[in-house]
Amino acid sequence: MERRELLDASGALAPGIDPPLDAASTLGALELMLLSKLVDERAFSLQRQGRMGTYSAVRGQEASVVGSCLPLDPGTDWIVPQYRELPALLRHGLSIEGILSYWKGNSEAARIPEGVKVLPPQIGLAAQLPHAVGLAWGLKLQADPGVVMTFVGDGGSSEGDFHEALNLAGVRKAPVVFVLQNNGWAISTPRSKQSAAKSFAERGAGYGVPSVLVDGNDLFAVAQASAEAVARARAGEGPTLIETQTYRLGAHNTADDPSKYVDTDEKLSWEQLDPIPRVVSHLRAQGALTDEDLAGIEERNRNEVDRAIEALGAVRPPLPESLFDHVWSQPDVRLLRQREEILHTAAKGVQR
Amino acid sequence: MERRELLDASGALAPGIDPPLDAASTLGALELMLLSKLVDERAFSLQRQGRMGTYSAVRGQEASVVGSCLPLDPGTDWIVPQYRELPALLRHGLSIEGILSYWKGNSEAARIPEGVKVLPPQIGLAAQLPHAVGLAWGLKLQADPGVVMTFVGDGGSSEGDFHEALNLAGVRKAPVVFVLQNNGWAISTPRSKQSAAKSFAERGAGYGVPSVLVDGNDLFAVAQASAEAVARARAGEGPTLIETQTYRLGAHNTADDPSKYVDTDEKLSWEQLDPIPRVVSHLRAQGALTDEDLAGIEERNRNEVDRAIEALGAVRPPLPESLFDHVWSQPDVRLLRQREEILHTAAKGVQR
Amino acid sequence: MTVMTMIEAIRSTIREEMLRDEKVMVLGQDIGKLGGVFRATEGLQAEFGEERIVDMPLAEASIVGSAIGLSLAGMNPIAELQFMGFTHQAYHQIVPQLARFRYRSQGRFTTPVTIRAPFGGGVRAPELHSDAIEAQFTHVPGLQVVMPSTPAEAKGLLTTAVRGEDPVLFCEPLKGYRLVKGEVPEGEHTIPFGRLRVAREGRDVTLFAWSAAVQLAEKAAAALADEGISAQVVDLRTLVPLDVDGIREAVASTGRAVVVHEAPLTSGFGAEVVSTIQEEAFYSLEAPVLRVTAPDVPYPNIGIEETFLPAVDRVVAAARKAVSAR
Amino acid sequence: MTVMTMIEAIRSTIREEMLRDEKVMVLGQDIGKLGGVFRATEGLQAEFGEERIVDMPLAEASIVGSAIGLSLAGMNPIAELQFMGFTHQAYHQIVPQLARFRYRSQGRFTTPVTIRAPFGGGVRAPELHSDAIEAQFTHVPGLQVVMPSTPAEAKGLLTTAVRGEDPVLFCEPLKGYRLVKGEVPEGEHTIPFGRLRVAREGRDVTLFAWSAAVQLAEKAAAALADEGISAQVVDLRTLVPLDVDGIREAVASTGRAVVVHEAPLTSGFGAEVVSTIQEEAFYSLEAPVLRVTAPDVPYPNIGIEETFLPAVDRVVAAARKAVSAR
């Protein structure tokens, strides 16, 4: 299968190609990519300071995530995430402090606000995919114009849920876009041990789901493929599978040490393909981005992240009694009694 | 994907094709197909007489099953069945009465004899596929020349286990042949609602597993594809997926009533494609089968089935105490006490 | 009141709920033209169309997983799994997903999915079709486990399940599908979860049961009556939520108890019932609570299932022992 | 004797078994170069090669399912599931397949697979990583459920698991991996399944526990000693097979019991322990057996897990209550 590539590593457009995004949208995308990168850095240091739980950075995959979500309308469309899609969630209406609250361990503060069409992060790999299909199918049944975009990794794509979800999406012609972010690794497991398939995009045919293979570090290629897929879904033509070939430039998460398994050459060569500089080069070459513009973006981002981290610090930690909320629409007597016993002991100060 | 067809519905070979089986092998295959058909008939009547549990007939799929297993060597190769592969199991060394004992409800009498390389029937659809992959991989690790053949239906192929097994087989280059019998139906669910894929054989590419699409009612096409796949596996070249497009001419099982969901025209048109008459016509046209030969085959089969049904009737029903055997290599005290209590009550004659 | 089998009661309940609420839909294998392998949806596809009675690809996890998604979209799905033995394939969608959506999302999302799954022995079904594995779902906060024992119970409990906001595993006894007939209230009929039902009054010993085992307990109670032992039969109805207060009261009234279920002993839900009894009513207990269950072996092939299933005699023997203790 | 952490004991046991028997191999996610996310196989791929320490595609059902096949081919596979929370994905391969192969085939085929799965709270892991769901596997005839509590126990029990013919779910407490150090016998060390261990002697009350909860019970026992209550601590070691005779003897010696586990209350394995106690030792019991467990809520996000997990004070309070009853 041919791989779609529009913007090369130097930021030059393939000959005869019109950019799928205008300068303003590209600038907006760049700002979001840079914001994502900054949040990643800050979240890592918070974790190192013991102020954050396990966190998985997007670093390196910004074009893949941002390019995918650009065609979505946050007012009508849904995102069903895995756990490495921060900028898409920001664009869709979540706040930085909301997202980080989850990783900090405070689900209460991470509650998705009413009206924001995003599901919570998914830890059970690929389990989100049938949800996305059902959600898309349900929208279609109710003649809702919404489209669902869901994300999965090269690793997660080995789970049975991937197969069942894509097959069902094909049968029901559900308005869903599957973005398979192939970042070369599932923790320490390389792509080569994940599957003998030439590409993951090949899998679409086995479900009657059209599929595309794109350079996932190429914002334009991703955005174009995604726009086509979203348009198809919106038009009632059913699901699409997009494989974005990208690379996780950092660790799997704050607990991981990639030096154990990644060889330096591989990493260096992917650093050359970093998705952010090529958007910068492209915009510069177009005369759409000056040094001052860039400094302005960076300052806005810094302010925004500073504000968010401060807000995060000010978030009230979850109350012990919240442990018992939201299990049921109405707690049963047994749970109420457990609540009483445990809070009673907790009130006396707990020894462990 | 192109479909392999060698022998047409009238039993004529495609022009310029050498038959992949010589006359003697073809005759042997025919005898096995006819035997299977006869066992099916007799098992159904036994069930109607209350002397048999639920039974699923092979009827209509004889070329698909027999053609697949022909290249296997029962001395070295393994069969990992679903539940509709009777003639392959017979060829591999099981007895008719052994197989029917299982469906009659007597697992003790259905015990696979030592040395026969067949696993028990699988009721949990597609769950056998990872077993087949592991078994094949284990043979390879021990430099055992064996090849594993496993069967799955069009329905079963929608399960996550199908995906995980094929993907793993591709990665490990396991010597396994997946025969996907697409008989058009999963109980009452038609192929069209099972998947939007053009063919199931398309799925191989998504796992790096070579695949073939064959006319499953064409003994020669199936046997040829299977021989190639077994040879590849034996040569260390890894797995193959074969989709045999066939048709279940009878009910799903003795409890099913296909008139509820199959339309008569469909069934009639598939009856024209019955795999057995076309082998008969082919052999006749070759002068390799006379009426007497056929009568001889049928008599041998009848005798064999009569003998088997008699043997089945003579099988001792399982003893109550056998309920407690084979849970563990050594039963624990708890199980021994349960055994005592229950057999004690049973001994007094049980009221229900 | 109409006399119906349980399968008829279930079918008419589904139909009534579909008429009441156009968001109710059914997903499952072979539920369309065939009407389900047990005919629970017979005629419903003809009435409601292919979009509301949906024949699904053969993949249990995606039936449950897509039902979750449909419910998030505002639909009210009933997912039929052909046999409870095949809930195993959907376990990772039921236990850590369906049951936790509300909790994980702090109440932002609810997943009002009802999973119907037939189970239970004595109907000569192939391997994996009969297993009573309800206990494997009772350790799952967020999932209600409902076990109707009669046609009327099936109607009342299924109506509550479909209308409720919390997910339900609704386990239907295969043996009771056609065997047990009973009067079923016409029109609106709901039964609240978490309230047991005294199926038979009695003074000397309480027999706790659910699903098809209720009939077993009733037979045992009848046999016990002949020997002068008055056995109370309690149908727990819902295992989660559990009627702990009702259990305490029942045991307090007799002082002796036997728990009966079809599943194997170890970690069957009987264990929870026994533990609850002794926590709640220890000082009323005059004898150890006994369990009459299948033994700790896998569900066997049909030639031998009668030995596996708990028999009336074993219940009677246990009740006798409980009553004569001390 | 060498002092080791549990993770070191596990690693050295795997290594010894691989040296002893060339059929032993390990399958799992990230177990090769990385040595497993907890380093249980660190260095082993370098020593034994990629064919014996195998990094698998990310699909738990196929890890277990192919381990079944490998064992049928004569290999002796250890399958590492990264976290017990992801056994859900393999549930249909573990429960109706792995556990039943011997039974279904009437002893013709055996599947000596050992599944290792870390679990348990208090290590600030993300959702689904900490859940104590051992009870969901104790209702499965044919599957042994093993719960080591110390490094030495881990060695002895894992050796028995690998050498045995019957499948094992070997549950490793995350909290104990590095925290608990202990002496581990060198060379051959096996511990038979189905025999509990008295971890601390005591006269007034028996605290039953397994896995990381043993340390909790020991802390509680120490605190109780300060107030003059002598608590016996029993480590059940294996939940299946269960040492019913040992349980009876322990309770007979104290007359009072508390069961402690990390999993939620309802249908936790504590229920089976309580039921067994009251069946086996009813007349020795002076007070109801109490359960100290997590509440019936899903494992929460880490900001609140300390409230979820059973605390020493709750165990102490329960033991006090048991001792003062009547």
Ligand SMILES: Cc1ncc(C[n+]2csc(CCOP(=O)(O)OP(=O)(O)O)c2C)c(N)n1
């Ligand atoms: C069902 C399941 N199995 C295992 C894990 C543990 N785990 C978390 S992330 C991860 C690797 C995921 O790789 P991939 O899907 O490629 O996503 P990436 O992290 O590369 O974005 C694993 C094995 C999990 N979360 N869920």
Ligand SMILES: Cc1ncc(C[n+]2csc(CCOP(=O)(O)OP(=O)(O)O)c2C)c(N)n1
């Ligand atoms: C996991 C699982 N789900 C459901 C069933 C019930 N069931 C038995 S056979 C069958 C249809 C199988 O269709 P297919 O795989 O095409 O095989 P065929 O019967 O057509 O040979 C179904 C749904 C089952 N046995 N296992």
Ligand SMILES: [Mg+2]
């Ligand atoms: Mg990845």
Ligand SMILES: [Mg+2]
């Ligand atoms: Mg079929």
